Amino acid sequence: MSNDEGKNVYQQYDPFQYNQLDMNRSIFHQQAAAAALDPGLMSFTNFFDTSSLDYNSLSKAFDVSCCSSQVISAVDDMSKKKASTTTPNSSVSSSSNEAVVEEDSVKSNKLEDIKGRCENKDEEKSKKQNSNLSKKKEKRPREPRFAFLTKSEIDHLEDGYRWRKYGQKAVKNSPYPRSYYRCTSQKCVVKKRVERSYQDPSVVITTYEGQHNHHCPATLRGHSAGIMSSPFYASASTSVTAASSGPTLPQELFSHLLPTNNCQNDPASMMYQNLSLQQHLQMPDHYGLLQDLFTQK
DNA sequence: CGTCTTTGACCCGCGC
DNA sequence: GCGCGGGTCAAAGACG
Numbered sequence A: 001m002s003n004d005e006g007k008n009v010y011q012q013y014d015p016f017q018y019n020q021l022d023m024n025r026s027i028f029h030q031q032a033a034a035a036a037l038d039p040g041l042m043s044f045t046n047f048f049d050t051s052s053l054d055y056n057s058l059s060k061a062f063d064v065s066c067c068s069s070q071v072i073s074a075v076d077d078m079s080k081k082k083a084s085t086t087t088p089n090s091s092v093s094s095s096s097n098e099a100v101v102e103e104d105s106v107k108s109n110k111l112e113d114i115k116g117r118c119e120n121k122d123e124e125k126s127k128k129q130n131s132n133l134s135k136k137k138e139k140r141p142r143e144p145r146f147a148f149l150t151k152s153e154i155d156h157l158e159d160g161y162r163w164r165k166y167g168q169k170a171v172k173n174s175p176y177p178r179s180y181y182r183c184t185s186q187k188c189v190v191k192k193r194v195e196r197s198y199q200d201p202s203v204v205i206t207t208y209e210g211q212h213n214h215h216c217p218a219t220l221r222g223h224s225a226g227i228m229s230s231p232f233y234a235s236a237s238t239s240v241t242a243a244s245s246g247p248t249l250p251q252e253l254f255s256h257l258l259p260t261n262n263c264q265n266d267p268a269s270m271m272y273q274n275l276s277l278q279q280h281l282q283m284p285d286h287y288g289l290l291q292d293l294f295t296q297k
Numbered sequence B: 001c002g003t004c005t006t007t008g009a010c011c012c013g014c015g016c
Numbered sequence C: 001g002c003g004c005g006g007g008t009c010a011a012a013g014a015c016g
Helices: A004-011 A023-037 A055-061 A077-086 A097-118 A123-137 A224-229 A234-244 A251-257 A277-281
Strands: A145-151 A163-170 A177-183 A191-196 A203-209
Touching: none
Parallel strands: none
Antiparallel strands: A145 A203, A163 A177, A177 A191, A191 A203
């Protein structure tokens, strides 16, 4: 690694500082590693296909734009909802962030409104509702959300964190249910939804909401700890240039996505080091991993 | 016994 | 106002 520029690139990201690290980036690594681990999983081949993705939005959604904690929406809730009525699971569009902010204040007003109305309800129900409302009093802004499309037989992909399933719902127009998971770590409010695409049952749609405020738990089944170390694309450093020499991929994006290479003592990590990003980009048979990303108000 | 999943009920927002 | 769909709660059961 004689390239100073590359050095700087690596120094921008320390995979062991997960409490500082936004989830967006880590999930990217995890999914990437998962894709490398399991040949049944998708690679990033079409991830970088420009047909449907704006890389500005992409980099923002992954919070790769340095220190921004705010994820700019690629798809807000309303536009997503409308799109999903016709083509659920496949909508990709963009919207203004201002509109999202505006929706915030409107909703908070509505909340107050609803709170007032609920006061008149009967005792038993109001008991429960009051507890719910009191929770909602603390105007908890919706966390940014983003989704992954992953080709996998497994519904719930290991991503390094521990999740507790708290719900499952049938999805309209789909024979496959949607599962709701919450991060088991205390004070961590990250949630994720997992559902299978009805259009392509081999594709799992995982939607993350929020950012982990803790380290990735070390007590992972199997190899996930290694995945979390994210050495996966260590050798991709040499591929970045090639990848970014493509039509649209900004090197900056890659530089933020690439982890530092300080996990060499992790055997599980080592196996990824021979996989370059370029290799993945040259696998045309693989389905695109990330196709849709969006935030909600 | 602690942790996790299952599942029916419930709440809420939205469109009609 | 009503019905629908998404999201959440929480009791009960399964599991290690």
